Amino acid sequence: MTMSRLEVQPTEVIDRSTTLRFRWNGKRFSGFEGDTIASALAAAGEHVFSRSMKYHRPRGILTADYWDPNLLVQVGDDPNVRAGHRLLEAGMDVGAQNVWPSLHRDIKAANGLVSRFLTAGFYYKTFMRPQRLWPAYERVLATFAPGGKVDPDTPHRYHDKRYSHPDVVVAGAGPAGIEAALAAAAAGARVMLVEHEHAVGGHLRYAHPEPARAALAELRAALAASDVEVLTDSTVTGRYEDNWLGIVQRSHPVAVERLIKARAKVLVVAPGLIERPYVFAGNDRPGVITSVAARRLINLWGVKPGERAVVFTANADGDAAAADLERAGVEVAAVVDGRDGRRVSAAQGPPKALEAVVAGGTRTEADLLVVAAGWTAPTSLLNMAGDRPVYDPAAARFFPSDPPGNVLATGGLAGDGRLDELRAHGAATGRLAAQRAAAVAHRYQARTARALAVTGDEPAWAADERAPLRRDRHPELYRSDTHGMVDLSEDVGSKDLVAAAREGYDSVELAKRYTTATMGSAQGKLETVNTVAAIAEARGETIAQVGTTVWRPPYAPLTLGALAGRMFEPVRVSSIHPWHEANGVRTIQAGQWIRPDHYGDPAAEVRNVRTNVGIIDVTPLGKLDLRGPDIPKLLNLLYTNKWSKLAVGKVRYGMMCAEDGVVLDDGVTGRLGPEHYLMTTTSSGAAGVWEWVENWLQTERPDWRVHVTPVTTAYASINVAGPKSRELVSRVVDGVDLSPEAFAYMEVRTATVAGVAGCFMWRIGFTGELSFELHVPAGHGLHVWEALMEAGADLGVGPFGLEGQRIMRLEKGHFIVGQDTDGLTLAPSTGMSPLIKLDKEDFAGLPELAWAADRQLPLIVAIQPDDPEIVPEEAAQIVRGDTNEILGRITSARMSPTLGRAVCLGQVEPELAAGGTKLTVLLASGQRIGATVMDHHAHFDPAGERLRG
């Protein structure tokens, strides 16, 4: 087969005045603007583009479009590029994939010689045993894996994301799809028309006859004059619940790809039909192409696909291909008409070329075999909408059965007809889509209490009164009297499928997974029906009886870049963050928050807090402002301890449990006024606790008068900790007596701080030092922070971060919910049993905790490794002696700068909880170390004298 460029074609999409130079396997080539990589190479006479996946057979053009299984190439650092679709660009460096040492001398083609051993399930059967050799097998097999090369140094490129709410999305811009879009838009709908190819028009683009060309020009002009949003080189990849659509746009002017998430009121599915290859001996040989491929090559890119052709045709499109070939100067040596019961049996020749075609016992010399054996209905989007298409043997393809009312099919998917009939069906579909979309829009608005009132009643759900398209008779052509390739992407032949059925894998879903048929790059678009037909033949049943595999998203592959895309997750920083950044902060991400972890030396930060004074930005601390007379009731319900007697100006610690008794959150709540409290939660629990509180108030106790406002970000929070903290705070606070007698531990005061009114502060201590936690209106956070740094310069004030705070709280043995507890930790395991008041009438989790009261539960204990230098990994297991019996685990571990030794918290079985118990800790390295349970949770200052001072 020798291809070459024809004279100018009236339908061609190339610009012959613009030559693009590129490389193919290191050699220089050129093509025209508008060429695909494959059409440019074909025009230059290339006819082998790849080696097949398993047998490394030479492969040429088959379908000349996106789905062509033989046209996966590497372009620069971009692997698995579809050369039948990707447009040529100047300077492209294109190479063949899956070949070694070269495309034309591929050593692994020897696989083909042993192909009878590489049958279905070969890898499963051969490399299963012995299992210890699997790493060796894996290394060798990995070199046989198909696909291109990923370059880890590829620069990040911009992928965009967009949300859209069109009334009607039309998937497929052939004549029916365009008419549907135009009709829907004319009826007032906002319409998005999505076309997989680079231009609209569908099969009209490569149809030579003048009426088709005129129709295409007319449709394009109408589209240009309409309000329809047209997305070319874009694909509706998935349809999900309530017409939630994924659309990948490859033609975005800036982004490499853009993922559009669209909520369509009605989806029109108009993908047309995909031509199906035919199974016979040698059907994967270069030179055997589909009739659509022949017509695309000639009419779109002016490429002459061969010199002497045999045409196997069973339909009008095959006949049109024969006419195109003759017009292009290709000698049509024979036409084998499938409608007369004639079949092609073999394509013969040397490995890389076609020499002759055998049909009905006659051998015809030819370098090109054009096959028009029938169509596959790409019903993917209908499948995803829950439809199960039905096979019609008379038409030899699947048809939609009963999709939901907001999904409408039109075009070739729905039936056959003359161009004007297809267009009329499309237009009727568009009108119906617009009517139904209006009803859906009305319903949406009417159900939105806060929306503008809708006028009138909801429009009636328009009945489907479209005149159905007819179904043309078509012979069932799947396999000839010889065996051939069914799945060219995966190198699965009809013999493999027959063998799989014989081995018991005779359900199509099983056979698919066993043989990997339909699981390659063509994703079933070309090979699904042939696979079903092969299984049906092996089972002696009909295709309808066997059924088909269910097409799942995505319709066409999309890159991980498109899926990851642009992130819309917010990033939160406190108002003090600019200071941190200017002062050498190392940040840590905690949920959405970016927080100071430390400023270079966390151990030094700890020492400074223990000897002088330090300040930490704890703004992400969850804060809920509570107002109303029933707050004590609410607190009694949420926390395990009692709240009825908390006086104004007092603060109390509380622990919350879920209804299963598992620790949910903890924090302090202070009473600011008679009916005004401030509740704090853990930083990570802020959002969840709010929902939890609202759930109780809205569903279980709607009669309670409590109003909850989240104020986490309304206040910047700064903890001032250390022996000199009182002195520092006194320098910035006005009007509050800070003496220990007037402002005791666990009390709260409102104050003016550094001139900022409306602040409050409380004396609590996570670090174990004398400390004051200031909550100031967020806009003044930076000002107060800077005032503290300035006022405390002579006191040695310094910032400390989360790491320093974590070390100090561990020195003090304070547990962190979610770090030292997990989803099974019942409240008594924290050692806080005095705070669990089982005599209360009710609180969340009460019954479980009551039943747990006489059970022996694992306990959180303080642990010190016997070797003070060894800091066990968090989650290191506590085991019994030399056995692997697990008796607990280390939940927190740090080197304590204060004590100069490793300190830990851990959860242990009750038998090990007593102070002085010797433990064995199994490190990740396998080493076992000795450790001792401490008498008290606090490794440092167990009496709490520093804190209360």
Next chain:
Amino acid sequence: MLLVPCPNCGPRNSADLRYGGESHARPDPATASPLQWRGYLYLRDNPAGWLRETWYCRSGCRRWFTLERNTATNEFRDPPQPGDKRGSKA
């Protein structure tokens, strides 16, 4: 993605809401047996059909609300009102 009809905000992507799961009454903690309480905690009817369930409109009106959803079709409807013949089995 499901479109959930919030009574205040109208149809919303389910990602904008928190799913509260099957609606179930809380037993009286003073009298509940372990079996009743653990039924409340862990046992769900999980029917293929109409199910009463709760949602929280966390990105919108912040209301917890109850709806009925057909788990086989994902169709929503309002829960029955007092006196409604459709009744409830809760």
